[in-house]
Amino acid sequence: MATFFGEVLSEFSRAVDDDEEDQEENEEDEQIRRELEEKREVHLHWSSEVTELLQSGNKLQCSDFILAVGHNAARFLSVYALASSNWEAVGHASLWNERSRAVTGPTSEESACVFHRHKETPSVLICQVICYVAEDQLFQWTEKVFDCLQHRELNVTVLSDGSVADYKTANYPCTSSAPFLRSLHTDAFRGQPVSPSLEQPNIITGLPAAVLNHCQVHGIATVVYQCYSDVIGPDSVSMETYKPALTKLRKSIQLDSSRSTDVLRKFVKTTDIQSNLYI
Amino acid sequence: MFIPVENSLCSFKGFTLVMPAVAVGNVGQLAVDLIVSTLNMKRVGYVHTDCLIPMAGNNPYTICRDDAEELHTPAEVYTAPELKLAVLQIRAPIIQTKFKKFRQLIVSWIKSSGFSRTVILSSSHAYQRDDQQLKGMPLRYLVTPSLLKVSEDALKSLGWREMERVPAFPGMTDTNAEPRLCIPGGGFTKGLYSDSCSEDLPLAVLLLFCSEGDNIPDAFTLVNHLNDWLHLLDSPSQEANKWKIPPSWSLLFGSGIPPALF
Numbered sequence: 011m012a013t014f015f016g017e018v019l020s021e022f023s024r025a026v027d028d029d030e031e032d033q034e035e036n037e038e039d040e041q042i043r044r045e046l047e048e049k050r051e052v053h054l055h056w057s058s059e060v061t062e063l064l065q066s067g068n069k070l071q072c073s074d075f076i077l078a079v080g081h082n083a084a085r086f087l088s089v090y091a092l093a094s095s096n097w098e099a100v101g102h103a104s105l106w107n108e109r110s111r112a113v114t115g116p117t118s119e120e121s122a123c124v125f126h127r128h129k130e131t132p133s134v135l136i137c138q139v140i141c142y143v144a145e146d147q148l149f150q151w152t153e154k155v156f157d158c159l160q161h162r163e164l165n166v167t168v169l170s171d172g173s174v175a176d177y178k179t180a181n182y183p184c185t186s187s188a189p190f191l192r193s194l195h196t197d198a199f200r201g202q203p204v205s206p207s208l209e210q211p212n213i214i215t216g217l218p219a220a221v222l223n224h225c226q227v228h229g230i231a232t233v234v235y236q237c238y239s240d241v242i243g244p245d246s247v248s249m250e251t252y253k254p255a256l257t258k259l260r261k262s263i264q265l266d267s268s269r270s271t272d273v274l275r276k277f278v279k280t281t282d283i284q285s286n287l288y289i
Numbered sequence: 290m291f292i293p294v295e296n297s298l299c300s301f302k303g304f305t306l307v308m309p310a311v312a313v314g315n316v317g318q319l320a321v322d323l324i325v326s327t328l329n330m331k332r333v334g335y336v337h338t339d340c341l342i343p344m345a346g347n348n349p350y351t352i353c354r355d356d357a358e359e360l361h362t363p364a365e366v367y368t369a370p371e372l373k374l375a376v377l378q379i380r381a382p383i384i385q386t387k388f389k390k391f392r393q394l395i396v397s398w399i400k401s402s403g404f405s406r407t408v409i410l411s412s413s414h415a416y417q418r419d420d421q422q423l424k425g426m427p428l429r430y431l432v433t434p435s436l437l438k439v440s441e442d443a444l445k446s447l448g449w450r451e452m453e454r455v456p457a458f459p460g461m462t463d464t465n466a467e468p469r470l471c472i473p474g475g476g477f478t479k480g481l482y483s484d485s486c487s488e489d490l491p492l493a494v495l496l497l498f499c500s501e502g503d504n505i506p507d508a509f510t511l512v513n514h515l516n517d518w519l520h521l522l523d524s525p526s527q528e529a530n531k532w533k534i535p536p537s538w539s540l541l542f543g544s545g546i547p548p549a550l551f
Contacts (some may be wrong), residue, residue, distance in 0.1 A: 182548065194360060211346075211536070215344045222362075223343050
């Protein structure tokens with residue numbers, strides 16, 4: 011639905027649309043449908059080295075895959091991990107949907123979903139996703155990415171931004187409690203998550219859910235840390251909330267925990283004026 | 290598409306499958322929740338498909354701390370072997386362009402698993418009832434010819450009403466159009482029923498006319514009717530409070546009220 015200010019919000023309704031009558035699809039309809047499906051396909055673009063590896067029938071060696079979904083999670087990783095020179099970009103994913111902004115050059119598309127690999131420990135992979143992945147693209151994104159990774163002894167950590175408005179609790183969450191972390195993990199996950207488990211009746215959706223579904227079904231050790239924040243848009247306090255999640259990761263990643271909050275604040279852009287009538 | 294849980298030997302041959310349609314009020318899904326929760330059914334597998342919107346959460350049927358942190362996915366299969374009952378729970382909407390594909394997957398899974406019969410729990414918009422449908426019980430049933438052969442007597446003795454066919458163009462008397470089946474708000478119910486007729490599958494639909502709102506009473510009504518037929522619970526259906534509400538039903542209408550509001 012469109013709001014008064016022209017934002018497009020996805021509204022979920024329990025009322026369901028009827029299944030469409032099985033209409034006779036003529037060739038033109040089918041072609042249009044196929045073209046639309048192709049336009050919405052998720053494409054992975056790897057570096058030449060990785061492409062060669064995958065084309066020869068091998069998979070990317072991966073022991074730790076860290077996925078950041080959302081601006082706060084992505085910025086947090088940019089500051090605490092990727093700021094050092096030990097990482098190289100090895101690929102990106104591109105996709106188009108109704109929320110994709112008009113791409114003015116290849117850089118906007120490339121930066122929306124990037125894969126980085128640690129130079130010294132190439133089995134450690136980071137991916138930052140700041141674009142919107144539509145409901146019909148989530149499964150595809152997950153399958154295509156995990157198809158490139160070897161699954162044995164793979165550990166997946168997902169950092170995901172969320173809104174405290176979506177968090178249900180009997181005691182209404184007071185503003186001082188946000189931002190906070192809640193975790194969900196697959197059966198294959200061993201060890202202790204660094205935050206309390208997501209309580210009933212809360213659920214998560216989107217890319218973190220798609221990853222959890224895939225990993226649960228395929229027996230991959232995975233933990234998702236959802237950060238519930240009361241601020242719309244990136245903010246340094248929410249970014250810092252992710253710190254405990256990374257302490258569990260291998261020391262070889264050499265996270266720079268000496269980074270101060272000031273550095274995080276530098277990454278925070280002012281929110282778009284058109285979406286905030288009241289400054 | 291069906292992926293069994295590790296170390297679970299599951300053969301569904303001869304089992305009855307109960308599954309919901311994602312329909313108005315989510316009544317079918319709520320009813321299935323009651324069945325799984327009350328009968329303490331065990332999860333035996335996942336239906337892993339690109340047709341459903343992904344979601345994940347902890348165990349919605351948790352009874353103690355030990356099983357609380359168990360991840361659950363949008364579509365899972367549970368069984369109660371002593372009752373030869375299997376249940377497919379669907380927790381997410383079907384992606385708009387994938388209805389047909391999902392129906393095909395379900396039909397082929399039903400066939401390959403060897404279920405003796407399938408029951409779809411569903412619902413339909415109460416506001417679109419015609420004059421006939423406004424009278425009497427809001428429950429309706431449908432049954433494929435294949436299942437009618439074996440269950441005709443049982444269904445007759447229950448006194449249920451079959452879902453009426455409605456005119457294709459209501460109000461227009463001057464047409465030769467045959468009355469047809471119409472289940473507004475029923476999601477894939479009609480499609481799956483038609484597919485099952487074509488594929489000669491023994492399948493029944495049990496649906497309730499309802500509106501969006503607090504659909505918990507509707508879920509109880511539907512599951513009690515199902516119990517009248519399948520006798521899942523020992524006790525008679527009059528004792529409605531025998532169905533156990535799962536913890537996932539808490540806060541259905543949102544969090545507690547913010548004190549700052551007053």
